[in-house]
Amino acid sequence: MIGTIPLSDVLLASGALFSIGIAGALLRRNAIQIFLSIELMMNAANLALLGYGAALGTHQGQIIVFFVIAIAAAEASVGLAIFVALFRHTETIDVNKINLLKW
Amino acid sequence: MTTPPLWLIPAIPLVGFAVNALLGTRLGKSFVSAVGVGAAGLTTIVAYARLIPFASGSHAPVVEPLASWIAVANLSIDISFRLDSLSALMLFFVTFVAFLIHVYAIGYMHHEATDAGYARFFAYLNLFLFAMLTLVLGESFLLMFVGWEGVGLCSYLLVGYYFDRAYAAAAGRKAFVVNRIGDYGFLLGMFGIFAAFGSLNYSEVFRKAAEHPAQYAPALSIICLCLFVGAMGKSAQVPLYVWLPDAMAGPTPVSALIHAATMVTAGVYMVSRCNVLFRLAPEVMLFVACIGCFTALFAGTIAIAQNDLKKVLAYSTISQLGYMFLACGVGAFPVGMFHVMTHACFKACLFLGAGSVMHAMADDLDIRHMGGLKAKMPITFWTFLAATLAISGIPPFAGFFSKDAILSSAFESPELGKLLWFVGLFTAGLTAFYMYRIVSMTFFGQFRGTKEQAHHVHEAPASMTFPLIVLGILSVVVGFLGLPAVFGEHANVIEPFLAPVFPPIAGHEGAHEALPHATEWLLMAVSVAVAASGLTLAYQWYARQGGRTPARIAASMPGAYALVADKFRIDELYDFLFVRPYAWLAHVLWRVVDVLIIDGILNAAAFLVELAGDFLRFLQTGNVRNYALTFFLGLIALLLFVVGAP
Amino acid sequence: MSAGRLAFDAFALVAVVFAGLMVAGKDPIKSVLALVVSFFALAATYVMVLSPFIAGLQVIVYAGAILVLFLFVIMLLNVGREKPDGSRRPIQTVLGSLSVVVFATLLLGMLRGSGARLPPQAEAVGPEQLPDPAAIARLLFSDYLLHFEAVSVLLLAALVGAFVLARREEAP
Numbered sequence: 001m002i003g004t005i006p007l008s009d010v011l012l013a014s015g016a017l018f019s020i021g022i023a024g025a026l027l028r029r030n031a032i033q034i035f036l037s038i039e040l041m042m043n044a045a046n047l048a049l050l051g052y053g054a055a056l057g058t059h060q061g062q063i064i065v066f067f068v069i070a071i072a073a074a075e076a077s078v079g080l081a082i083f084v085a086l087f088r089h090t091e092t093i094d095v096n097k098i099n100l101l102k103w
Numbered sequence: 104m105t106t107p108p109l110w111l112i113p114a115i116p117l118v119g120f121a122v123n124a125l126l127g128t129r130l131g132k133s134f135v136s137a138v139g140v141g142a143a144g145l146t147t148i149v150a151y152a153r154l155i156p157f158a159s160g161s162h163a164p165v166v167e168p169l170a171s172w173i174a175v176a177n178l179s180i181d182i183s184f185r186l187d188s189l190s191a192l193m194l195f196f197v198t199f200v201a202f203l204i205h206v207y208a209i210g211y212m213h214h215e216a217t218d219a220g221y222a223r224f225f226a227y228l229n230l231f232l233f234a235m236l237t238l239v240l241g242e243s244f245l246l247m248f249v250g251w252e253g254v255g256l257c258s259y260l261l262v263g264y265y266f267d268r269a270y271a272a273a274a275g276r277k278a279f280v281v282n283r284i285g286d287y288g289f290l291l292g293m294f295g296i297f298a299a300f301g302s303l304n305y306s307e308v309f310r311k312a313a314e315h316p317a318q319y320a321p322a323l324s325i326i327c328l329c330l331f332v333g334a335m336g337k338s339a340q341v342p343l344y345v346w347l348p349d350a351m352a353g354p355t356p357v358s359a360l361i362h363a364a365t366m367v368t369a370g371v372y373m374v375s376r377c378n379v380l381f382r383l384a385p386e387v388m389l390f391v392a393c394i395g396c397f398t399a400l401f402a403g404t405i406a407i408a409q410n411d412l413k414k415v416l417a418y419s420t421i422s423q424l425g426y427m428f429l430a431c432g433v434g435a436f437p438v439g440m441f442h443v444m445t446h447a448c449f450k451a452c453l454f455l456g457a458g459s460v461m462h463a464m465a466d467d468l469d470i471r472h473m474g475g476l477k478a479k480m481p482i483t484f485w486t487f488l489a490a491t492l493a494i495s496g497i498p499p500f501a502g503f504f505s506k507d508a509i510l511s512s513a514f515e516s517p518e519l520g521k522l523l524w525f526v527g528l529f530t531a532g533l534t535a536f537y538m539y540r541i542v543s544m545t546f547f548g549q550f551r552g553t554k555e556q557a558h559h560v561h562e563a564p565a566s567m568t569f570p571l572i573v574l575g576i577l578s579v580v581v582g583f584l585g586l587p588a589v590f591g592e593h594a595n596v597i598e599p600f601l602a603p604v605f606p607p608i609a610g611h612e613g614a615h616e617a618l619p620h621a622t623e624w625l626l627m628a629v630s631v632a633v634a635a636s637g638l639t640l641a642y643q644w645y646a647r648q649g650g651r652t653p654a655r656i657a658a659s660m661p662g663a664y665a666l667v668a669d670k671f672r673i674d675e676l677y678d679f680l681f682v683r684p685y686a687w688l689a690h691v692l693w694r695v696v697d698v699l700i701i702d703g704i705l706n707a708a709a710f711l712v713e714l715a716g717d718f719l720r721f722l723q724t725g726n727v728r729n730y731a732l733t734f735f736l737g738l739i740a741l742l743l744f745v746v747g748a749p
Numbered sequence: 750m751s752a753g754r755l756a757f758d759a760f761a762l763v764a765v766v767f768a769g770l771m772v773a774g775k776d777p778i779k780s781v782l783a784l785v786v787s788f789f790a791l792a793a794t795y796v797m798v799l800s801p802f803i804a805g806l807q808v809i810v811y812a813g814a815i816l817v818l819f820l821f822v823i824m825l826l827n828v829g830r831e832k833p834d835g836s837r838r839p840i841q842t843v844l845g846s847l848s849v850v851v852f853a854t855l856l857l858g859m860l861r862g863s864g865a866r867l868p869p870q871a872e873a874v875g876p877e878q879l880p881d882p883a884a885i886a887r888l889l890f891s892d893y894l895l896h897f898e899a900v901s902v903l904l905l906a907a908l909v910g911a912f913v914l915a916r917r918e919e920a921p
Contacts (some may be wrong), residue, residue: 101723
């Protein structure tokens, strides 16, 4: 329990967000949208971490999430840079069409 | 002066081998000769330094251990050497004859070979001497086997000395393979001995067998049979004799040393050494006698139709070895060993003489091209004649006493004795006939070769004639060591000398009443008469008539003659029965088992891997979404595993 | 159902709904905007879970910086709508949907089973101190100092990397 909020509610919300994020990552062909889905997944994880941290009565949840957000920022910038470079070459954002490593 | 240790006797030629093998090519022929002959001579001196005190002393056996070789569980083999009457006798003539042949080889091989070939020859000769001495002096079956295999190896190396000639290389291989078949029997016999007696040392095995004959007798039939198979291979008895005539492809000193005087007698030595075991297996003894007798006759009949000088001598050797086994088979082991000794002297002399003739005839050995060589090669002629008379059994030459002793022992043997005696007698006549045939065709009459050969004929150099003379003299006198009892109570020196090696066995004393003297004289007279008639017949037909009568006889029965001249086509029979099926089997094993099956399995494995790869590569779609899906599926699997586990 | 819980559930629902809109949307701009709303709702839920500092960070960094960066890139590259693709092999879609369903079920099952049970706590911090940013800052600069510095180096690396990756290639 976190105040009056049962932990299971938090976890349910987190799980739902994560599943939506996975669905987006697997089923979309637009690279930007895949990326956004991944960011959503990370946020779902953040929520779960914070929930557990509060329920366990420790600061560690918040600390971890702090770092996660920082790293997410770094990752997003680099990922978008890659995306920009890729788009310059291929003129497409359809991930299906980027298959140079095909057998 | 301290007595030299026994192990020194085989060690000296081993050192000679090592020196000549490693340094010989670089240091020239004189050095090689000095080392090779020197080693043989030195070991003879050392051997005699031990022999003379032994012979004049108490004849008590001496065993000198050198080192422990195998000490595992209940198997303990030492390297020990034994000097008793039997090994002393062997040592006596093996070293001396080997030394003479080494001297002979200097002259014979001098312009035969390059420096490298010369060194190789003498190295192998020394190695052979080492192996033979180990065989003779070893105190256990295992050590004898080491020497046994060693002489087989050297036989292969030396018969195939001219390895660039296909015929010689094949002959070497044949000698080794046929010997190997015999060795298999020897090995089985050794296993049997160890299983039955728990030891491979002579002293232990023979003591146990002599003390408890009834306990060991049942196993000994098989054991002795196996051992005799080994002897058949090494000493060229039917059916394992086929290698010996082919082995004449080697240089003549090799034929003289290995295939006349020493290696081939190893089988007889082995049987004599194991006399305690054989005497407890009378069926095997009878078998030995029959094989020996048959071989003597068989080889003798082949010899009368051969035209190659060395081939006749080879068949003659097989025949004489048959006589030795005949003697052993009827229980007269000392007589067999006596014949070994006399045979060594006169057969070596014959072979060396043949080598001298070969030298003179520019390597042509066909006696139909020879004739009248007596005038130009007197030393060779007289020594050859002396040895011929010895082998024919004419008194007072050596062969007479030994052969006559064999025939009388056969005569008085209770089982098949008279038959064995009669066949032996007939073979003696054959022997005299074919030996004098070659003497006549080679040395008497007109020269039948080419003009160039006629010019080339010359007597051999001193290094070759000296051994001939010594051996010729020995062929005459060495027989006097074994005079039969009719000449006096103590006339026989050999038999009492060898007696300790043939101890009495409890409950198996052979009822050995000596033949009445009258019978003995009669038998002697008969054998002399048979031998003399053989000689005269040969003289008449070949020396006097130039071979017209035998030619007419051969023409009148061409099929039979062809069969005999073709050595009864035994080689062809073996080829058909054994060699071809074996070659076929090897071919099948190669083509089917090795190439098809084994290689096929490997290739199939590789093919399967390739196939798998061909399928698996479709996983690499290059599409990142597919990879992400794969990750996710793996994650689900992991979750299922974690959740499902409890 | 207490007020706090109700509030939490409401905000969580908003977050989930807009996340769904984000995933389903065809226009990338619309997706980003939906995600922004979702993140705001999430920030509210963070507050409910006694992490206001993190909620602030969420708004500032995540919604305010990262998603804005996304918007910039989309507009820079003029990324259009996703065109329907005549995909010959639907295996990705089929298997993907299936696996997501399975996964969701699994998560639900785990939650029902033992997910919400907690091990006994030794030193629990009270709900008054949890939201305190000063406590977090103290921890960051003492126990987690190494991590802090490492992340700053990481940010530097990311900066350099992004710069290198995205620049135009100079004409020789």
